[in-house]
Amino acid sequence: MPMIALCDCNNFFVSCERIYRPALIGKPVVVLSSNDGCIVSRSDEAKAMGIPMGEPYFRIEPLLRARGVIVCSGNLAMYKEVSSKVMRLLSGFTDKMEEYSIDEAFLDFGIAAREPLECASEIRRKVGRWVGIPVSIGLAATKTLSKLASDKAKKSEGGVFQITACSAKGVLDSTPVEEVWGIGRKSAAMLGRWGIFTAGDFARKDPLWVRKMMTVRGLMTQSELSGQPCLPLVTAPLPPKSIQVSRTWGSPLESFDDVRCAVMENVISAGQSLRKCRLAAGAMEVFIRHGYRHSGECGYFADSVRFGNPILSDAELVHEAMRMLGKIYSPGRRYTQGGVTLRDFCESSSRQRELWEDSAYERRAKHERLSRAVDMINERLGGLAIYPAALAAKDKKWRPRVKHLHAEPTVLNL
Template sequence: MYGLCDCNNFFASCERLFRPDLEGKPVIVLSNNDGCVIARSNEAKALGIGMGQPLYQVQRLVEQRHVTLFSANFALYGDISRRVMATLRALVPNTEVYSIDEAFFDLHGIGEPLDDYGRQIGRTIRRNTGIPVSIGIAPTKTLAKIASKLAKQYPKLDGCCYMHRRQDIEKVLATFPLRDIWGIGRRYGKLFDGMGIRTALQFVQLPQEWVHARMGVAGLRTWNELQGVECIAFEQMPARKQQITVSRSFPKEIESLAKLDRIVAEFAAACAEKLRRQGSACREIICFIYTNRHREDQPQRYESGLATLAEPSASTIEIVKLTRTVLQQIYRSGFGYKKAGVTLSEILPASQMQGSLFDPVDRQKQQRLMETMDRVNRTYGKGKIVLAAQGTHPFRMNREHLSPRYTTEWDELPVVKAE
């Protein structure tokens, strides 16, 4: 048996932890630069506010119904996520963190009743962290995903759905939307809509040969998982990312190459830091910039460029230098750029790097320098040591509704005042 622990409306729940006055009231969390809705409380969903909807489209509704807005506070959400996952690890044999608000756990060898076991997990996480979670338990990871969604939808399940009997699984699949199945995706959703196949049970009833021919091994894996056959392995260690991207939209269009250069250097440095954190190095760097696609009255440009490192590297110095070179090649004057980003690809473990006899860079010296820079920034705060190309004033997003970093900054700790 597998379980899935899914935090309910996670970003909104994190904000409510320190604002108990918002319980039962509509809350939404906004994306970078306060552009779109990325999280909603149940009350906000009931008002018809959609996921990913631009703020300007719901601004009047927000004002009329007194919806509380928050800018995305990823420092807070990341720390609360670590606390949730730490509690979960203490309660189950093995875990696999799937995202910031979801984790699979392995229940092989755990005795019945598993539904009581799941409810105990949910209650303990709520008690230790304040975050409400939904627990789904089923024979496969795909079915556990479905079970966790049911645990959210039906309060009578008391936070845990244990779906294991064949007849119960078929009953659920008969009404469960195929588009909501893990692994189906938008492209296959359109294909099946055109065929009149809209439920998970209709998909399961398709011939195995047809699924394999049209969807390949990945589709066949999902087909088997829905029938209770384990096909998706349990990973106790998170896999290394095969691409690392840092990108942002700007509050206002930027025309100056000098301003873009500083911002792109900052993004490249952040990518390099993430690369070292997972013990990897990269061979390729992609830099991209583009204009505001919502401004039909202005000329549009989408520019991107790729550069290859002579030797795989995780050095901020090398990655920033090459990224700036690419930016100079793709930049075109006379345009207002609304977004920029940097992507590192061709990623491999640093331990598998094979050096060159003709490499002009002292790799050991550069590795020591990067280790020192990372250590200082971890100890004294992000951005204490940066490259000159990044400038002394880091890029700031438009976050007018940002809450304090209650759990990660001493100066922003909650204060209780005596009456």
């Protein structure tokens, strides 16, 4: 029988903060979404106090303060770096792995010679010691069952839980159907009306009925619950159709210089993603918005361009974006949001060389080498260690509000 493991990092964002601030270990901690909007991660201690997930910060701030909960502004760049360390470590345990989200991965152990429980304990030990992140691991024959097993693992002592062919019935009968991966709130309500309350009830229902009421996707979930794998691991991520980077700015911007720098940051970040996927962009759109949608006057302005020969270097991307921005910006407005979209991709290696234009080709090749070198340095040092001089010496008031951000850590590579 195949063996799928779901590795899930516990309270991931809080656990990341604790790597660099061990003083937070054992204390109630919450992490906020961008612009200090709402709670997106809670430590076990904060959960035990009944602090709800997703709660807007401004509403719960007095309570957090009264209960002595430590508040951290989210630092997504740091979480992504920790995530890639965890993923790299996990990939050493199998050659078939799906990165399901920033803090979760499915591992196919195949028909491994080793005891899967032993393997899971080793993963927990290594990720805990080498990266400093606690993980829970669910083991079962299918993705849907291993997801369920990992929920049980979170509540179990050793952090590992296995669902076997023998134990499946007991587990499913004690699990509410809405806790099954792939069954949404609406389906669960519908199932309830038909007297289906547990995962076990659902697994035993006539497959034809399931197919009629919940389409093929529902049928797949049902088969997976009975140990028949239907959802293969998505091991190679599909190349994106477009890359969009946009931000709501921390405070409104008026001068062209501020808007230009804010959008430039987005273009640079989009360029990094583009080159990481080894793509070049055949089209680009830039937009800015002024005012706030829910209050008074607001407006949206955009411009787009197609490139005869797709581009990928920061120099070219920034040049084109700034040219378009000059057309859509007008003074006297308070801009609150802006961004860039890249699309119409082709593989960067498959572009045609314009033979008749040698000097332009040389210039372009030089820009591309430079961008790749900058990417390499930034990847190694973390964040934007190198950035265009135009962005230096700015007060960067477009950056999101992060009142509780702590000194940016230097992440060392393993």
